[in-house]
Amino acid sequence: MWETDARLTSPAMTDDVDSGRGESLSPDDAFTLLADRTRIKILRALGDASEPGVPETLTFSELRQRADVSGSGRFNYHLQQLLGHFVEDTDDGYRLRYAGKRVYQSIKTGTFTERVQVERFELSSSCHVCGTRQAAAYRDSMFHVRCPDCDAQCYKYFVPPSTVIDRSKTELLHAANDRIQREIGAMAKGVCPWCCARLTSRVLPPDAEMPLRDNPAIQHRVLHSCETCDGSVYTRLGGLVVSHPAVVSFFYDHGVDVSEKLLWTMAFASTDERTTVVSEDPWRASVTVECEGDELRLVLDDAPSVVRVEE
Numbered sequence: 001m002w003e004t005d006a007r008l009t010s011p012a013m014t015d016d017v018d019s020g021r022g023e024s025l026s027p028d029d030a031f032t033l034l035a036d037r038t039r040i041k042i043l044r045a046l047g048d049a050s051e052p053g054v055p056e057t058l059t060f061s062e063l064r065q066r067a068d069v070s071g072s073g074r075f076n077y078h079l080q081q082l083l084g085h086f087v088e089d090t091d092d093g094y095r096l097r098y099a100g101k102r103v104y105q106s107i108k109t110g111t112f113t114e115r116v117q118v119e120r121f122e123l124s125s126s127c128h129v130c131g132t133r134q135a136a137a138y139r140d141s142m143f144h145v146r147c148p149d150c151d152a153q154c155y156k157y158f159v160p161p162s163t164v165i166d167r168s169k170t171e172l173l174h175a176a177n178d179r180i181q182r183e184i185g186a187m188a189k190g191v192c193p194w195c196c197a198r199l200t201s202r203v204l205p206p207d208a209e210m211p212l213r214d215n216p217a218i219q220h221r222v223l224h225s226c227e228t229c230d231g232s233v234y235t236r237l238g239g240l241v242v243s244h245p246a247v248v249s250f251f252y253d254h255g256v257d258v259s260e261k262l263l264w265t266m267a268f269a270s271t272d273e274r275t276t277v278v279s280e281d282p283w284r285a286s287v288t289v290e291c292e293g294d295e296l297r298l299v300l301d302d303a304p305s306v307v308r309v310e311e
Ligand SMILES: [Zn+2]
Pocket: 127, 128, 129, 130, 131, 132, 147, 148, 149, 150, 151, 152
C-alpha cells in the first residue's frame, strides 16, 4: 500500500519559504565577469585541485601558481572580480562557491564547447508504428531515437556531450535513458529539471502549432515551461507516467526495474499507440502500460496528473 506523508514541516512551522536574496548579480554581469581567460584559469585551478566531495581551499600563492598567471597584481585583480559570486575567501584560503562549481562543471562536461557527434546506428528495438528497427544518433547535443522508415520520432532530448565521450553504444543508450527518465520524472512532479523552480505544464490540442508536429508516433503533446529559467520542452503523456509509483511497482512485480528500461522500447512511453482520449469534458486520457501480457491503465487529466489507476 502506498502512503504519502506531505507533512514535511511540523504543524507549528509555517510552510512559507523565507527567500530573502543576498546581494545578487544580474546574469548579464555574471557572464561579463567570466569573459576573461585569467578568471577562467582561476576557476579551473580551484576545480582541478578539489577532490570529489571535498572543495579544495588554496592559498593566494598556491592558487596563483596552479592557475599559472604571471604578475601578482594582475592575478589579484582578476581574483577580486570573482570573489563573492564564484569564489569564496575563507580563513584557509580561496575555494569555489556553488556558482563557480557549476561554471567549472560546465567547462569540464563540454556543454558549451564540445562538438561530438555519433552517426546513426541501428537498435535492436522496433518502431512501435511500423515495426522497422529503430535507430539512434547524437548530434548538436541532441540524442535522437527515430524510425528510419516512417520517421516516427521516439525520443529527441538534450543530453550533454559527456554522455557520449568514452562510452560504448550500449552505455550511451543507458546513460541517455537515465538522464531523460530523471528529467521527465521531475517534470511529472511539476519541478523544473534545469533550475528546480515551479514548472507549468499543459496538454496541447492536437492542432496546436509546434515543432515536429508531423511525427506519426505522437498526437498528444504536453508543453512544459519554466518562467524562472525560460526552459521549455514537449513530452508525450505516456512518458510522464513512467515514474508514477503504480507503474514502478507494476513493473517491479514482474521483476523489472522500469528506470533501467529504455524509454523508446516501451510503446506507452514513447508513442501515443497506448494513449486514448476517453472524454473531452472534462478532458481525460488513458495510458495503457503493458508487461508480460498484463496491463495497467492510468487515467490522466489535462494538468496532466494521474487521476485514476485501473488494474
Ligand atoms: Zn516506423
